[in-house]
Amino acid sequence: MSQVNNFSNHRLINWFKLSSPSTFYPVAGKLIPFFWVLTFVFGAAGLWISFFVAPVDAVQGQGYRIIFIHVPASWMSMFIYLVMAAWAGLGLIFNTRLSAMMAQALAPIGAWMAFLSLWTGAFWGKPMWGAWWVWDARLTSELILLFLYLGFIALRASIDDPRRADKASAILALVGVVNVPIIYFSVKWWNTLHQGASVSLTKAPAMAQTMLLGMLLMALCLWMYTVAVTLMRVRAIILEREAHADWVRQSIEVKS
Amino acid sequence: MWNSPSEFFAMGGYALYVWSSFGICALVLLLEPLLVRVRFKAIVRRLKQEQLAEQFDKEIGK
Numbered sequence: 001m002s003q004v005n006n007f008s009n010h011r012l013i014n015w016f017k018l019s020s021p022s023t024f025y026p027v028a029g030k031l032i033p034f035f036w037v038l039t040f041v042f043g044a045a046g047l048w049i050s051f052f053v054a055p056v057d058a059v060q061g062q063g064y065r066i067i068f069i070h071v072p073a074s075w076m077s078m079f080i081y082l083v084m085a086a087w088a089g090l091g092l093i094f095n096t097r098l099s100a101m102m103a104q105a106l107a108p109i110g111a112w113m114a115f116l117s118l119w120t121g122a123f124w125g126k127p128m129w130g131a132w133w134v135w136d137a138r139l140t141s142e143l144i145l146l147f148l149y150l151g152f153i154a155l156r157a158s159i160d161d162p163r164r165a166d167k168a169s170a171i172l173a174l175v176g177v178v179n180v181p182i183i184y185f186s187v188k189w190w191n192t193l194h195q196g197a198s199v200s201l202t203k204a205p206a207m208a209q210t211m212l213l214g215m216l217l218m219a220l221c222l223w224m225y226t227v228a229v230t231l232m233r234v235r236a237i238i239l240e241r242e243a244h245a246d247w248v249r250q251s252i253e254v255k256s
Numbered sequence: 257m258w259n260s261p262s263e264f265f266a267m268g269g270y271a272l273y274v275w276s277s278f279g280i281c282a283l284v285l286l287l288e289p290l291l292v293r294v295r296f297k298a299i300v301r302r303l304k305q306e307q308l309a310e311q312f313d314k315e316i317g318k
Contacts, residue, residue: 051264052257062268066277073281112284120277127273229289236296243303252303 021098021238022247028231035228039221046217054210066124067211071198072219074117076226077145078180080110084152085177088170100166101241103173104156105234109226111149117142129193137186138194141179148176162241 017023050068057064084106091099121139122132133139152169159165182189187196198215242248258264267274 056257056268061270063270063273065267065270065274069277069281109288112288116281116284119280123273123277127270225285229292232289232292232296236292236299239296239299239303243299243306248303249307252300252307 019096019098021101021242022245024098025235025238025251028235032228032231035224035231038224039228042217042221042224046214046221049210049214049217054214055208060128063124063127066120067198068214068218070117070120070124071215072222073113073120074142075219076222077110077113077117077142078183079223080106080113080226081145081148081173081180082177084110085173088166088173091166092170092174097163097166097241098238100162100170101234101237102230103170104166105230105237106226107149107152107156108233109229111146111153113222113226114142114146114149118146134193136193137190138183138192141183141186144179145176145183148172148179152176 018027046068050065054065054068056062084103087099087106088103090096091103118139121142125134126132152172155172156165156169159168184197186192187194239248239252265271265275
């Protein structure tokens, strides 16, 4: 075993070793509290700016404050999908179990983010547009993203053999990637009721600096939260799927 | 910016919309790790029970 891994031993961190569930499991356990601390720090700072520092909007009054959770949740729903598809693709190419487990662990939190994006959007749309829901390109493509997450979860659940479920769900995840740019550019490609991008990489943002800062802090909070919850879930998945491996049996020693 | 707590909770007349958005988000984000924890504890309990059963079988076999 050590002979095989010698070629990468000069690296600071041996990434090949980490791709094994047995070595990743304890590392993930140690990282979880660290990401929870970051979640709370960014969350507290983000909420403080959202409610006590950012000025009131000239047109939308205090109602605009939904932006501080709506935009970060929407960003995360798209970002998590890309990460999930990347892990699923890596699992398909390298046939690594841990990659597929990571994709499996990311799907529920991604689905929740898509749901929160739609939910907060509805509660923003009602006072501002006068409708909870419209069949607008942006809203519809985000709803499709939620269905892609749910489809991924349902497809996995319907196949008994986990290795076959990995492959089938990976293909679904990769095909679904096409929807992410559609969501992102939908406000440009179609004439939508939904407003254009709030933050652009190429242009200076057309909003107060404090508003931008609040959104970024909330996005960082949700990002760290996602990492923490994903690590927690992937540990449960590892135990479930590797239940009969020797290292699992040794780490869950029963005191007799 | 806010002169009183009640003004803060009124959110300039948008209380229903702002607090429903943030409230549901808080609820989901709190429930999610709790559910994962339940799932984790369940698998650990199952593994421990399996080990106990095996130990028991060995002792009986002796």
